[in-house]
Amino acid sequence: MIRSILPISLIIFLFAAVACNSSSKNEGDGIPKDRGQLASQIKSLEETLLEKINEPTLDTTTANSLIKKSRAFAKQFPQDTLSPEFLFRAADVARGIGQYQTAIEMWHQVETKYESYKKAPEALFLQGFTYDNSMGELENAAKHYQRFLTKHPKHPIASDVQMLLEVAKSGKSPEELIQEFEQKKEN
Numbered sequence: 001m002i003r004s005i006l007p008i009s010l011i012i013f014l015f016a017a018v019a020c021n022s023s024s025k026n027e028g029d030g031i032p033k034d035r036g037q038l039a040s041q042i043k044s045l046e047e048t049l050l051e052k053i054n055e056p057t058l059d060t061t062t063a064n065s066l067i068k069k070s071r072a073f074a075k076q077f078p079q080d081t082l083s084p085e086f087l088f089r090a091a092d093v094a095r096g097i098g099q100y101q102t103a104i105e106m107w108h109q110v111e112t113k114y115e116s117y118k119k120a121p122e123a124l125f126l127q128g129f130t131y132d133n134s135m136g137e138l139e140n141a142a143k144h145y146q147r148f149l150t151k152h153p154k155h156p157i158a159s160d161v162q163m164l165l166e167v168a169k170s171g172k173s174p175e176e177l178i179q180e181f182e183q184k185k186e187n
Contacts, residue, residue, distance in 0.1 A: 029072075030065075030068075031068070031069060031076075033076070035073075038073050038076070039073065039082055041069055042066060042070055045062055045069065046066060046089065049063060049093065063096070067099070067102065070086040070087055070106075074109070084110045084114035084120070087110050088106075088110050088119050091104075091106035091107045095134065103130055104127050104130055104131070108123070108127060110123040121151070122157075124151065124152070125157065128140075128141045128143070128148060128161075131144060132145075138168045138169075139168075145165035146165060148161050149161055149162060
């Protein structure tokens with residue numbers, strides 16, 4: 001009898017140990033698996049950042065947590081209508097704390113995976129704008145501006161994007177363009 005109980009006890013013990021390890025991995029990353037709980041945490045982090053917006057130092061800990069949880073939400077609940085909104089806003093936070101490539105990646109995800117989302121065109125524009133103004137990568141900026149104009153030629157900001165595209169293609173710094181403008185104005 002003891003011999004038959006021992007293997008069963010060992011199996012139960014191993015199963016319990018594996019179950020504990022897998023659940024601690026899920027909880028250990030700080031990302032809840034419950035949709036409502038995760039959405040609530042994201043909204044709370046957004047509120048915290050808004051409350052601290054006028055402080056002289058950036059709250060990068062809260063910002064990074066917001067970015068991580070927004071990405072996790074979109075991964076866990078890709079069909080949820082909150083996914084593109086959380087990604088879009090978290091990308092803006094990433095850009096604000098200098099994580100430009102992360103911001104571009106999240107806006108790209110919004111633009112490509114959530115094409116029907118109302119801010120998908122802005123997500124494409126913001127990729128180019130970040131390459132342009134934050135990273136100084138005019139060639140990448142021009143590619144994104146051109147894609148924007150191709151996909152959204154009648155968008156309300158299309159004429160502004162056209163102007164930014166021309167500036168990016170010129171390869172001139174803003175200071176050079178201002179000088180040229182002032183010289184043309186004097187003539």
